[in-house]
Amino acid sequence: MAYPGSPKARELVTSSLLSVAALAVNQLEGLFPYPLPGIKLGLANAFALSAFSLFGIRAAAAVNLTRVLLSGLLFVGFGLAFLCSLFGVLAALATLCLLGRLYPRSISARGIAQAQAMAFNAAQLAVVSTAVSSTEVFLHYLPVMALASLVTGLATGTASELICSLARRSGLG
């Protein structure tokens, strides 16, 4: 089943839905306690990754950047937290550019999500380390982030597969 209207319009509508869903989920995530400071599930990226598998890299970039900008505008302001997520998202998008070409032939959404989680965390960590001007912090936390990305990437990759099939079934894809 597909809704009427041009594919372009469908892409715009679905991308917008994915963006606000990512924004909401991102805020919700902040309410849960996490075992280690600075570690989050990063479910927001699952929506961008879905946009990528449904429409391509431009839609993914749109969803992620819209989410970060809206989050800055509505919640966190344009301080260090904003810079952290902006650079994190840019790194995740760069990773998607690189690995996205190989999707879905030789890499799955989970593999991409794990690599993206690592890129996101590393970029964020680089911003933090620069802010406190300490490379020690960066090197200390990097292994922690790698282990965390392994787990969170698996979760967000799986989530994006679910979102995709849901979107396709309801004609939004």
Next chain:
Amino acid sequence: MKRLDLVVAALLFALSFPLILREMGDPPRGALRLSVIQGDSRLDLPLREGVSWTRRIEDGTGGYNVLEVDGTRVRIREANCPDLLCVDTGWIDRPGQTIVCLPHRLVVRIEGAEGGLDGVSR
């Protein structure tokens, strides 16, 4: 499971190896030191078994963190930063472990004696 999935997972696992070494290694021998960095100022103090103290660290713009040292373990007991990640970090007691309070530009880190596992994981 695709071919590159395995590569990604293996790379991430390899990257996390220093963490596993760090957490499962023997407790450190030799004297521990505490390094406190705030903005441009840096403090370096010895950590000794049985010596406990607390200290309030001001960031000059109304922010503070209360540093608590209990023998060879250290934590931020209290702070007025918005996220309180420094407080949530809890106690640290191994060389290389770090507490960061980003809003107040504060880094608290335990330094070990030379060599050993810390030398590897750094």
